[in-house]
Amino acid sequence: MENNLFLDAAFSKATERPPVWMMRQAGRFMPEYWEIKNKYSFLEMCKIPEVAADVTMLPVDLLGIDAAILFSDILVTGEAMGGDLSFTQGVGPKFANPVRTQKDIDALATDVLDKLQYVADAIKVIQQRLNGRIPLIGFAGAPFTVMSYLVEGGSSKDFKLTKLLIHNHPELAHQLLSKIAKVTVDYLNMQIDAGVNALQLFDSWALALSWNDYQEFSHQYNAQIIAGLNRKNIPVISFCKGSSVFAPIMAQAKPDVISVDWNADLLNIKKALPEGIAVQGNLDPHILYADKPVIKAQIHKLFERMRGEKGFIFNLGHGIMPDIPFDHVKYAVDVIKEFKY
Ligand code: CP3
Numbered sequence: 001m002e003n004n005l006f007l008d009a010a011f012s013k014a015t016e017r018p019p020v021w022m023m024r025q026a027g028r029f030m031p032e033y034w035e036i037k038n039k040y041s042f043l044e045m046c047k048i049p050e051v052a053a054d055v056t057m058l059p060v061d062l063l064g065i066d067a068a069i070l071f072s073d074i075l076v077t078g079e080a081m082g083g084d085l086s087f088t089q090g091v092g093p094k095f096a097n098p099v100r101t102q103k104d105i106d107a108l109a110t111d112v113l114d115k116l117q118y119v120a121d122a123i124k125v126i127q128q129r130l131n132g133r134i135p136l137i138g139f140a141g142a143p144f145t146v147m148s149y150l151v152e153g154g155s156s157k158d159f160k161l162t163k164l165l166i167h168n169h170p171e172l173a174h175q176l177l178s179k180i181a182k183v184t185v186d187y188l189n190m191q192i193d194a195g196v197n198a199l200q201l202f203d204s205w206a207l208a209l210s211w212n213d214y215q216e217f218s219h220q221y222n223a224q225i226i227a228g229l230n231r232k233n234i235p236v237i238s239f240c241k242g243s244s245v246f247a248p249i250m251a252q253a254k255p256d257v258i259s260v261d262w263n264a265d266l267l268n269i270k271k272a273l274p275e276g277i278a279v280q281g282n283l284d285p286h287i288l289y290a291d292k293p294v295i296k297a298q299i300h301k302l303f304e305r306m307r308g309e310k311g312f313i314f315n316l317g318h319g320i321m322p323d324i325p326f327d328h329v330k331y332a333v334d335v336i337k338e339f340k341y
Contacts, residue, residue, distance in 0.1 A: 001197075003134045006067040010198060010235035010257050012278045012311035018303060019066035020336040021137070022329070023239075023259075024319030025059040026071050029326055032058050042087040046072045052122040056136075057129055063333045067135050067198065070126065070191075072119055074141025074202050077183050078150050080112035091154075098153035100161065105175050110182050113190055120194035127195045138196030140188050142203030142225075142240070143180040144218035150176070159208045166217050173217060181221040185228035192230055200237040200259065201225065204318075207242030207261075214246055223253035237280060241318060244269065251277055262317030267305050270312070278311030285316040288324045288332060295328060296335050303339055 001007065005019035027033055036045065036055055045051050055071040075093050079085040084096040099105060126136055148162045149155070156162070166173040188199055206218045218240075226236055235256035243250060244264030251258065251273050260269050260281035270279045287298045299314075306312045314336055320329060 001132055001135060003066055006135050006313060007197065007235065009311060009313045010237070010278055012256075012276050014310050015341075017339050017341060018306065018312050018314045018336065020314040020333055021065045021067040021069065022059075022316050022320055023069075025063065025065060025069065025329075026055045027320060028322035029320055029324045029329060030058055030062065031326065032062065042073075043085070046076060046122075047118045049118060049122040049125045052118075053125040053129055056122075056126050060130070060134065063330055064337065065134070065333060067137050068126065068130060069137040069200070070119070070123060070139060070196065072122070072139070074139070074146060074204075075149055076116060076119065077112075077140060077180065077187055078146050080115035080187075081108040081110065081179065081183055083108075083150055093149060094154045095150055096153070098161075099147075099150040099176060100165065102172060102175075105172060105179065108176075108179055110179050112183055113186055116187055116190065119187075120190055123191060123194035123196055135197035136195070137198045137200055137237075138188065138191035138194075139200040139202060140184045140191075140225075142201050142206070142218065143177045143184060143221040144209070145203050145205045146180050146184075147173070147176055148205050148208075150180075159205065163208070166213060170216075177217060177221050181224050184225050188225065189228075189230050192232070192234055196234065198235045198237065199229070200239055201255075203238070203240035206240035206246060209242070211245075214242070215249060219246070219249050219253065222250070226253045226255055235278075239280075243281075247273060257311075257313065259315060260317065265305070266302065266312075267309065270306075270309060276311075278313065280313040280315045282315070282317045283332075285318055285320055285324070288316075288320065288328045290328075292328065292331050295332050299332060299335050300339070303336075307341060 005015045052071045151162045237257040238255035239259035241261050243260045257278040262282050262284040266282045
């Protein structure tokens, strides 16, 4: 690999500066994304390997980040299991056949790798294009977060139906989570075989859960997935919104990196973790709306706080919003790349 910053930091080795990549780094904040998006639906963009590769490469070429992330979505596992998935502009993801009863759960398939073959194909095309310049991160949604979309039938503010399921029918919730976990392990191992250099597990909505429910309905399945990966030398990043609360539990699943939301002091989180677990984070993405001197000052403040720490990857606490100005994102990357420890 020409640029080893990301993998070194992920394995808690010293780097000359923090590596940078950003969640949702290929998306609507980029004019070049719209040029592609105007020609294809979002799912077509994910499913046509050449197009997924084109989008994956946008932030590599236009921002100069230190790691690429596969262009796809966390909900493709739910679709492969039988979910009738669509993405509509302004509405977000929808599953037209929500999963709420024993019958619905029984109908979900778990041997679905053939349906996800397009992802393996995309990874191969992307790796040819990257040609050893920077690592490629693969990913999947964590069972609790994917379950929430299947149960609610789409995005939710309060996760009311998901919480009703776990509280009134925990045995059904566990059946559903087990099925998603099985698919997720197979899917991530397929991504490893196809050639990704790192993996991230996205448990975006874990924050909705109480401390006890997090352990029972999220963490135990994430731990099962991480333990089931043929990891070789591939670092695993565990992300959730809520990591500033749940990091000590997340660490028990033994990821290489914990990706932290913006509510916590990153150094305090890192110091409380076992030796050898790196942290990724944790700028509030709203900072990227602010004026450039504010962006620079906030990045430098974070970096001064983390100075001397091995195992730190710069990222946002959550994804880039679609209306953040592109030149602010580019400016942030430049500020980071000029920084020296
Ligand atoms: O980070 C990247 O650049 C890689 C691609 C990526 C996408 N989704 C592309 C996408 C990744 C890693 C994801 C993960 C994802 N998808 C998560 C976890 C991360 C997070 O943000 O918490 C979640 C919860 C989803 C589910 C999802 N997909 C939602 C809620 C939406 C609609 C909201 C929105 O931002 O439009 C999507 C659609 C989606 N996924 C888009 C992109 C670029 C927008 C599609 C479009 O162009 O309209």
